[in-house]
Amino acid sequence: MIVLTRLNDAQFAINPDLIERIHSNPDTTLVMVDGAKYIVTESLQDVINRIAGYRAMVISMARDIPPQSAGRPLGLVPDALSENPSGDKASAGKTVPQRLRND
Secondary structure (H helix, E strand, O other): OEEEEEOOOOEEEEOHHHEEEEEEOOOEEEEEOOOOEEEEOOOHHHHHHHHHHHHHHHHHHHHOOOOOOOOOHHHOOOOOOOOOOOOOOOOOOOOOOOOOOOO
């Protein structure tokens, strides 16, 4: 979340991943994916810098997560060449044939 300031000096936190676009004529206006609009006192460049800083922080935090010792790390999908969940190494990495649709 990034913290921004409304025109009445009230601060609020917003999820930058939900910002669709930002306008700056004359006030900086955030247009969200759901259509909501927020007018803020920060400049367009300041909002962009805060978003970039937030995303850099998220990536940095993700790098600092130690790998889990048991099972797959973070519940990710196993590699196609690795062992399948049943433990059968013989069928690991095999492809499944496509079925044609009846049109």
